Structure formats: structure tokens, C-alpha cells
Amino acid sequence: MKVLTLLEAVTDALRTEMTSDTSVVVLGEDVGLEGGVFRATAGLQRDFGEQRCFDTPISESGIVGAAVGMAVAGLRPVVEIQFSGFAFPAFNQIVSHVSRIRNRTRGAMSAPLVIRMPYGGGIRAPEHHSESVEAFFGHIPGLKVVIPSTPHDAKGLLISAIRDPDPVIYLEPSRAYRAVRQEVPEEAYEIEIGAAHVEAEGEDLTLVSYGAQMMEARQARAALAAEGRSVELIDLRTIYPFDAATVVESVRKTGRLLVVHEGPQSFGVGAELMATVMEHAFDLLEAPPARLAGPDVIFPMPRGERHYLTSAEQVAAEARKVMSYEP
Amino acid sequence: MIENYDPREGRTLTLLDAEGKLGPLPQGMPRLSDDQALAAYKAMVLARQADEWAVNLNRQGRMPTYALNKGQEANSVGALMALRPDDWLVPAFRELGGLLIRGIPLKHWYLYWYGNEAANHLPPDTYRTFPNSVPIGSQMVHAVGLAWAERYKGSDRIAITFLGEGGTSEGEFHEACNLAGVWKAGVIFYVQNNYWSISLPWPKQSASATVAEKGFAYGFPGIRVDGNDVFAVYAAVKLAADRARAGLGPTLIEGETYRLGAHTTSDDPTKYRTEAEVKEWEPRDPLTRLQRYLVCQKKLTEEEAVRLREQSLACAQAAFEEAEQVPDPAMEDMFRWHFLEMPDLMARQLERRKT
Numbered sequence: 001m002k003v004l005t006l007l008e009a010v011t012d013a014l015r016t017e018m019t020s021d022t023s024v025v026v027l028g029e030d031v032g033l034e035g036g037v038f039r040a041t042a043g044l045q046r047d048f049g050e051q052r053c054f055d056t057p058i059s060e061s062g063i064v065g066a067a068v069g070m071a072v073a074g075l076r077p078v079v080e081i082q083f084s085g086f087a088f089p090a091f092n093q094i095v096s097h098v099s100r101i102r103n104r105t106r107g108a109m110s111a112p113l114v115i116r117m118p119y120g121g122g123i124r125a126p127e128h129h130s131e132s133v134e135a136f137f138g139h140i141p142g143l144k145v146v147i148p149s150t151p152h153d154a155k156g157l158l159i160s161a162i163r164d165p166d167p168v169i170y171l172e173p174s175r176a177y178r179a180v181r182q183e184v185p186e187e188a189y190e191i192e193i194g195a196a197h198v199e200a201e202g203e204d205l206t207l208v209s210y211g212a213q214m215m216e217a218r219q220a221r222a223a224l225a226a227e228g229r230s231v232e233l234i235d236l237r238t239i240y241p242f243d244a245a246t247v248v249e250s251v252r253k254t255g256r257l258l259v260v261h262e263g264p265q266s267f268g269v270g271a272e273l274m275a276t277v278m279e280h281a282f283d284l285l286e287a288p289p290a291r292l293a294g295p296d297v298i299f300p301m302p303r304g305e306r307h308y309l310t311s312a313e314q315v316a317a318e319a320r321k322v323m324s325y326e327p
Numbered sequence: 328m329i330e331n332y333d334p335r336e337g338r339t340l341t342l343l344d345a346e347g348k349l350g351p352l353p354q355g356m357p358r359l360s361d362d363q364a365l366a367a368y369k370a371m372v373l374a375r376q377a378d379e380w381a382v383n384l385n386r387q388g389r390m391p392t393y394a395l396n397k398g399q400e401a402n403s404v405g406a407l408m409a410l411r412p413d414d415w416l417v418p419a420f421r422e423l424g425g426l427l428i429r430g431i432p433l434k435h436w437y438l439y440w441y442g443n444e445a446a447n448h449l450p451p452d453t454y455r456t457f458p459n460s461v462p463i464g465s466q467m468v469h470a471v472g473l474a475w476a477e478r479y480k481g482s483d484r485i486a487i488t489f490l491g492e493g494g495t496s497e498g499e500f501h502e503a504c505n506l507a508g509v510w511k512a513g514v515i516f517y518v519q520n521n522y523w524s525i526s527l528p529w530p531k532q533s534a535s536a537t538v539a540e541k542g543f544a545y546g547f548p549g550i551r552v553d554g555n556d557v558f559a560v561y562a563a564v565k566l567a568a569d570r571a572r573a574g575l576g577p578t579l580i581e582g583e584t585y586r587l588g589a590h591t592t593s594d595d596p597t598k599y600r601t602e603a604e605v606k607e608w609e610p611r612d613p614l615t616r617l618q619r620y621l622v623c624q625k626k627l628t629e630e631e632a633v634r635l636r637e638q639s640l641a642c643a644q645a646a647f648e649e650a651e652q653v654p655d656p657a658m659e660d661m662f663r664w665h666f667l668e669m670p671d672l673m674a675r676q677l678e679r680r681k682t
Contacts, residue, residue, distance in 0.1 A: 062502030072473065
């Protein structure tokens with residue numbers, strides 16, 4: 001097995017699927033010769049040709065809309081949106097067409113495409129380059145939304161997304177792109193969309209996170225373990241359809257829940273998970289479910305981003321509060 | 328040939344005059360045969376009768392809001408006659424005549440406006456037709472992608488998409504034209520310029536003299552045709568289709584036409600336009616002109632025309648009754664078509680709704 005970064009695992013997944021399936025084409029801004037601004041598509045144009053991996057004009061709505069046509073015509077387009085903050089011009093296509101074509105045609109047509117985009121802050125990027133967009137997309141009926149936090153999952157989830165018969169928004173935590181390394185199998189494999197991953201078992205608290213924020217969650221778990229606290233850490237991996245069963249089952253065991261995510265708190269993934277746990281495990285709760293999310297503010301420019309991001313210490317502190325709660 | 332009708336020089340391609348006379352066609356101009364013209368006429372009459380019956384049904388309270396094609400029928404009919412049945416069609420929502428040429432049963436059109444998604448269950452391998460597109464202008468890029476994919480697969484199928492002149496103000500018009508130009512996509516953009524986008528007249532929609540001239544800025548030709556002349560529409564689309572199939576890229580066609588009816592049955596055009604203006608356009612009604620031509624060519628008699636209208640009305644009535652008989656969607660249908668396999672989250676919501 002090769003040791004890859006999360007970013008390299010994305011490239012590896014694209015390469016794997018492009019090799020085995022000629023209907024897979026990659027398009028986006030600067031994805032060809034340049035290999036993408038983060039180099040996620042590095043070498044693909046060289047190895048597969050300009051028909052398979054090509055640059056588009058700066059035209060997010062056009063790219064996504066054209067991918068709808070390509071997908072209906074039988075291809076498996078993988079679109080790269082350069083940054084999640086640039087996905088908004090494509091919102092009409094995503095909401096009005098990508099997510100709807102199967103339902104509107106009662107199954108006569110479908111749009112099995114993937115829209116990849118780096119998301120989230122912490123990389124000292126300019127304005128409009130740090131948005132957490134998972135809650136918007138998770139709220140749109142007809143879309144699947146996934147977020148890997150490890151190289152292994154990045155490859156498997158992307159392969160699953162490309163093979164999925166329905167459209168998948170694949171969000172890549174840019175802060176974790178080069179920060180996480182892991183052994184990744186060379187062959188193709190899938191990670192089930194809709195399945196959370198219990199990354200580490202524990203008894204005292206269920207800590208749920210995803211994406212780049214998993215890095216702080218892991219550190220917090222380790223710090224708490226040193227204090228003798230046993231935390232069960234779940235990587236949600238799929239925002240929609242999220243794995244309610246795994247989260248609820250864990251909370252039934254621990255009686256306590258903390259959800260940590262970078263995106264703004266209100267109407268966020270934390271709210272949804274807390275509500276789900278309240279519905280299905282209310283009588284087993286030993287403390288009010290808690291969330292530690294980004295504030296309801298516009299993501300700051302680099303000099304101020306430290307005020308926004310949640311540290312491992314903050315996660316650990318919040319976890320201690322939940323674990324020490326007594327009615 | 329298209330270059331001979333540069334809209335920037337004020338030219339519009341017209342072949343059939345107001346009296347229904349077809350002059351000698353320029354060398355190389357594609358010509359709809361008289362048999363095809365009769366088939367076009369039949370589709371246009373059926374579309375017209377279907378519209379009128381739908382308005383009647385709406386007044387009876389049996390049909391929800393309905394968008395009319397009246398006055399614009401020659402555009403989609405002529406266009407679809409110039410294409411192959413396996414080319415892609417991405418309509419807006421005033422292309423009933425074209426759908427009929429495609430062989431899509433009128434029942435589906437009625438069922439759509441009646442409010443049942445089952446209307447759009449048209450297998451693409453059979454019809455290669457997208458459902459009506461309501462978000463204005465957003466459908467154009469789909470045609471660009473379809474054309475790109477067909478070329479990628481090595482086929483010579485092309486795509487046509489329709490929109491109204493109002494759609495040219497959307498950002499997606501620009502994105503679609505720009506992408507198609509850069510990709511030399513085998514696509515035809517057909518703009519039905521019916522002068523009114525609900526209440527806004529063309530001069531307030533754009534400061535451009537024509538829609539067609541916008542094509543040149545994207546690196547491909549635009550042509551303005553008399554959209555109420557099925558011969559001209561056919562010729563322009565045929566020329567554009569030949570270009571597209573030969574790999575020469577897109578064409579922007581502006582069909583100059585007029586919406587003789589309301590925007591939809593919920594609209595009252597007397598609030599924003601004069602009766603006199605409508606009267607001015609009535610002599611240019613595409614059906615009248617084509618009927619005159621066919622009578623003159625002895626392909627049709629006045630009596631046959633009357634009988635055809637009656638038969639078409641009966642056909643529309645029968646089609647609507649068929650649509651009315653289609654059972655309303657079951658609650659499951661609201662859930663089951665979002666994904667190939669319904670996620671547990673949705674399955675639980677469905678179960679809860681059922682109880």
C-alpha cells in the first residue's frame with residue numbers, strides 16, 4: 001500500500017475510475033494542464049487526454065448544467081468547482097436540475113454526476129475561499145452529500161460517488177488536504193454512502209464530527225483519554241443521507257452527545273443530529289445533547305480566521321462539560 | 328447560406344409571404360416539401376386546438392394554470408421537422424407543436440399542465456426529449472452538455488434547445504452560448520422572440536436590436552427568421568443542423584413571432600398591451616398563412632381545413648380525458664423517485680406520512 005495525502009487519494013480515485021470506465025470525464029476550471037489549483041487532477045490530462053480531463057471557461061452554472069446534459073446522455077462527469085465559495089452561481093442548476101431530473105421524469109432520466117469542491121477554512125485563503133456549504137446542499141432533496149476526513153475514505157467515497165446512480169456533492173476539506181497521510185490500497189474500493197464510521201470506540205461520550213474538524217476531534221479524544229475519559233468518536237462521512245442509526249446507537253450506549261463542525265451553528269448538521277438523537281434516544285440521555293459549531297458569521301479573512309475556528313482544546317473543554325453534566 | 332442573412336444588416340429570413348405565396352427559393356435553401364408542409368399544418372392545428380381546449384378547461388376549473396402556444400406554433404414545428412428523431416430536444420414550455428412532431432402523445436402535455444409528474448416519464452432512448460423547463464433560460468446548458476456527450480461518444484446526434492427572448496437576459500444564456508462557442512458544440516439555440524415576457528416588451532428586455540446578433544460575440548452565427556413562417560423556420564434549423572453535424576459548432580436562431588394569447592391562463596394581457604397591437608399580428612398568424620399556401624397548392628381544401636379543426640378539437644378532448652383518467656400520484660411516488668434506492672431516512676418519513 002502507498003501512503004497518500006487526502007489530496008493524493010482524491011487524484012488516485014479519479015485515476016482509478018477513469019482507467020476502468022471511459023464514461024468518466026473530469027471538467028472544471030484549470031483542471032487540465034494545471035491539474036487544478038490544489039493539484040487534485042494533476043497528471044490526468046497528460047495520461048487520459050484532453051477529451052477526458054479538460055479546462056472550462058469560468059462558468060460554474062454552465063459547467064454544472066452541461067454536466068447534467070452529459071450525465072443524461074450516459075456519461076459520468078466529475079465536475080470540479082474550484083472553491084465551495086464559487087459554487088453559488090451554480091446553485092440554480094444544482095437545486096433546479098441536478099437534484100430533480102430523476103424525480104421530474106419519474107425515473108426516465110437521471111444525472112449520475114459528481115460535483116467536487118474544496119471547502120472550509122483554515123488555509124489562510126482570500127475572501128470567498130473558506131465557506132462550509134454542507135448544510136445548504138444537505139437541505140436540497142435529491143442530492144447526496146459526502147465529506148471524507150481521511151485519505152482512505154477520500155478514495156473510497158469518491159469511487160462510490162462516481163459509481164452512484166444519483167448526483168453526489170463531494171466536499172473536500174481543504175485544511176486536511178495535505179495534513180493527513182495514510183496507507184491507501186492501490187485497487188478500487190468503495191466506502192458506502194450513508195454509512196458513518198465509528199473511528200474509535202468509547203463509553204462516556206459520543207463525539208460526532210466530519211471533514212477537517214475531525215483532526216481536532218481526534219486530538220481532543222486523545223487528550224481526554226489521558227485523563228481517563230473514554231470517548232466514542234464517529235466520523236459522519238455522509239451529510240445526506242446521514243447515518244442516524246449509528247449515531248443513535250452510540251448515544252444509547254454513552255448517554256451523551258457532542259457534535260462538532262466548522263459550518264455555522266444555526267440550521268446546521270449539529271442541529272439535525274441533536275434532533276435525531278432527541279427523537280430516538282431521549283430516555284437514555286444523561287445530559288443535554290451539545291454542539292460546538294462555527295458561529296453564525298461570515299467566514300473571516302486570514303488575519304481573523306483563528307477567531308472562527310474551533311481548537312482541540314475547545315472541543316475537549318466542551319466534551320468535559322457534557323461528560324460532567326448532572327441533572 | 329446563413330451568412331447571407333446577417334441580422335446586423337437588418338435581414339430576416341422569410342420565405343412565405345402574408346398571402347401564403349412561396350417565391351422561388353435561393354439556391355441551396357432547404358425546402359420543406361408540400362407533404363411535410365401538410366404534416367406541419369396538421370401539428371399546428373392540433374396544437375392550436377389543444378390550447379383553446381385547455382383555456383376552456385381552465386375556465387371550467389378542470390385545468391390549472393396553462394401556458395399557451397397560440398401564434399407561435401410554426402417555430403417548434405418547423406424546427407423539429409428539420410431534425411432527426413434521435414437528436415436531443417430541450418424545450419422551454421411553449422413547444423407543444425414540436426413535441427407532437429416528435430410523436431409525444433398530447434396526453435402527456437395535458438397531464439403535465441394538469442399537474443402530474445408522470446407526464447414527464449418519456450424514455451430518452453425513445454424520445455430524446457427533456458421535460459418542459461420552467462426556470463427561465465436554465466435549460467440551455469443541458470443541450471450544450473448533451474451535444475458535447477454525443478460527440479464524445481462518436482455519434483453525430485445534435486441538440487436543440489428553446490427559450491424565449493426573456494431568457495436571453497439570464498446569466499445562463501451567456502454561459503450556455505459561451506461554452507457552446509468554445510466547445511464548438513453541436514447545438515442549436517432557438518429563441519422564440521414573441522415580443523412579450525409576461526408584461527415586459529422586448530425593448531425593455533434588451534437594448535440589442537435583435538437576439539440573433541448576440542451569437543456573433545460568442546464566435547458563431549445568428550440568424551433571424553420569420554418565426555410565423557414554417558418554411559423559413561425549417562430552412563434555418565436545417566442549415567444550423569447541417570453546421571452542427573459537420574462539427575462547425577452552434578447557431579443562434581431568433582424566431583420573430585408573437586404571443587397571440589396570454590402568457591398563461593393566469594395572465595391578463597390587456598393590462599400591458601393594446602388590442603390594436605394584437606390585431607396587427609393576426610394577419611401574420613402562422614396557421615392562416617400555411618393554410619393559404621396549402622389550399623393554393625391543392626394539398627388542402629377549405630372544407631378539409633374546417634374538418635381538420637373539428638377532428639383536432641375532438642382529439643384534444645379525448646387526450647385530456649385520457650390525462651384526467653390517469654390516477655393521481657400515490658404518496659410513495661412523491662418519495663421514490665429522488666434516488667434510485669430510497670435512503671432509510673426518507674423511507675421512515677414515508678412510513679410516518681402513511682399513518
